[in-house]
Amino acid sequence: MAGEPQADCLFCKIVKGEIPSTVVHETDTTLAFRDISPKAPTHVLVIPKVHYPDAASLAAAEPAVAGDVLRAAGEVAAQEGVVGSGYRLVFNTGAGAGQTVFHAHAHVLGGRGLEWPPG
Known part of the structure; x- marks a missing residue:
């Protein structure tokens, strides 16, 4: 069921504390941690x-939580010191776009030039 933790989901396991992560920010509705790659x-x-x-x-299902993810991403960018130099928020959707964990997530990227288009 949508919204409910999934037993086979890596990020659900991180939220539950079953898999360790380097948490840098947490709210009631969001969790932010360093990417392992x-x-x-x-x-x-x-x-x-x-x-x-x-x-x-x-x-579509929980717009307030989606807003919480964006707000947390901005807070992470400020905490990480990349607001002044610029940062990118990326939401990959589908395997063809590079999504490998099928749990909604934003990538906060910064600390180097991020010209567009990437690559």
Whole structure:
């Protein structure tokens, strides 16, 4: 059921404390932790504590929580000191876009040049 923790979801297990992570920020509805394979000097994942497979389904079902994810991402960027130099928020949706964990999450990337388009 959408919103409910999924037994086979890596991020649900992180939320429950079953898998360790380097938590950098937490609210009642979100958890932010360092990416284990960083693509920039600052690379933090911000997830909702409820399970939805992607950002669009989260926003459709629980828009307030989607807003909480964005707010937390901004707080993480400030905490990490990348607001002044700029940062990127990325929501990958679907395997073709690079999503590997199907639990909605934002990547907060910063600390180096992030010209567009990437690559």
